[in-house]
Amino acid sequence: DAGVTQSPTHLIKTRGQQVTLRCSPKSGHDTVSWYQQALGQGPQFIFQYYEEEERQRGNFPDRFSGHQFPNYSSELNVNALLLGDSALYLCASSSTGPVRELFFGEGSRLTVL
Amino acid sequence: GENVEQHPSTLSVQEGDSAVIKCTYSDSASNYFPWYKQELGKRPQLIIDIRSNVGEKKDQRIAVTLNKTAKHFSLHITETQPEDSAVYFCAAMCALTFGKGTMLLVSP
Numbered sequence: 387d388a389g390v391t392q393s394p395t396h397l398i399k400t401r402g403q404q405v406t407l408r409c410s411p412k413s414g415h416d417t418v419s420w421y422q423q424a425l426g427q428g429p430q431f432i433f434q435y436y437e438e439e440e441r442q443r444g445n446f447p448d449r450f451s452g453h454q455f456p457n458y459s460s461e462l463n464v465n466a467l468l469l470g471d472s473a474l475y476l477c478a479s480s481s482t483g484p485v486r487e488l489f490f491g492e493g494s495r496l497t498v499l
Numbered sequence: 500g501e502n503v504e505q506h507p508s509t510l511s512v513q514e515g516d517s518a519v520i521k522c523t524y525s526d527s528a529s530n531y532f533p534w535y536k537q538e539l540g541k542r543p544q545l546i547i548d549i550r551s552n553v554g555e556k557k558d559q560r561i562a563v564t565l566n567k568t569a570k571h572f573s574l575h576i577t578e579t580q581p582e583d584s585a586v587y588f589c590a591a592m593c594a595l596t597f598g599k600g601t602m603l604l605v606s607p
Contacts, residue, residue, distance in 0.1 A: 419595070428505075428588050428597035429543065445500070476542065486531050486592060490542040 388413070390491035392477050398497045399467050407462040407494045411479030417441075418460040419488065420452060421476040429476055435460050436482065464496075472498045501526040503591050505598025513606055518576040520601045522589035525570065531592035532565060532572045537600070538585045546587075547574070579605045 391410045399405050411418050417436045421429035431444035435454035454460045458479075464471055474495050478488040502525040512518050524532075533548035549556045549563045549572065556563050560579075565572040576583055586600045 421597075426600075428599045429595075430597070431595060487533070487545050487548065488595060490535075490544070492542050 390477055390479050390489050392475075392491035392494050394494055395492065396495045396497075398499060400499050401467055401469060403467050403498075404463065404465045405467060405496060407464075407475050407477075407496070408459065409462070409477030409479075409491060410459045411477075412489045415479035415481045415489070416458050417480045417482060418454060418458065419478045419480070420460070420462045421478065422446070423474040423476055423493070425473070432462070467498045469498050472496060501529055501591050501596040503589060503596045503598045505589050505601055507601060508599065509602045509604070511604045511606065512579050514579060514581060516579055518574075518579050518583070518603055518605075520574045520587055520589070520603075521571060522573070522591075522598050523569075523571040524591040524596075526591065527567075527570065529591040532563070533590050533592075533595070534561075534563060534574050535588045535590065535597075536585045537588065543588060576603075579603075581605050581607050 390412050393408045419434040420432040423429045432446050433443040434441050438454045449465045451463045474493040476493045477491045480488050505522045530551035534546050535543035536546045537543040547561050547563050549565050560577045562575040584605045586602050588600050589598045
């Protein structure tokens, strides 16, 4: 079982650019959540996707958008990048039902210059 | 939304001592409280969790207690070892709201 996989692992962008991050959930999981983790901080919830729809959203602007595909994989898109968007972006998958454990990927480290 | 406060931000102990990390939450509807351990440069990994219908849960050297009335929960690590050194995050459901983390440093 490959667990949660994310790509790319590292990337550098400049202000104003757009970025797309990708996530494949753990086998058997159908729900994907995205988190932003700034240096020295806890992960901050961005949004959660289930059945190809955004189900919950944290306090992030509309520049942050996402998508979930029929195979449960997901993308996080950030437009008009700001310096403050530099962070580790973590994808976590889970399955519906009473067990709510989140399995995290290794993350995508985004640096905005 | 949910707000999770975590204390202390850094905790230094001697090997073999116990470590306690405390969290409070704001949303009385939260009913799932996991703890994650994140080693440097690694992903957060679940180490223990507790649901609102249980007051305490133990797994070897790790235990978690929950006080729903006071809206706080704690992580207890006994007989700490250097490999326990990491950042520990508490969280509260529904969408997981994380505390800011506690850096645990265990000196041999």
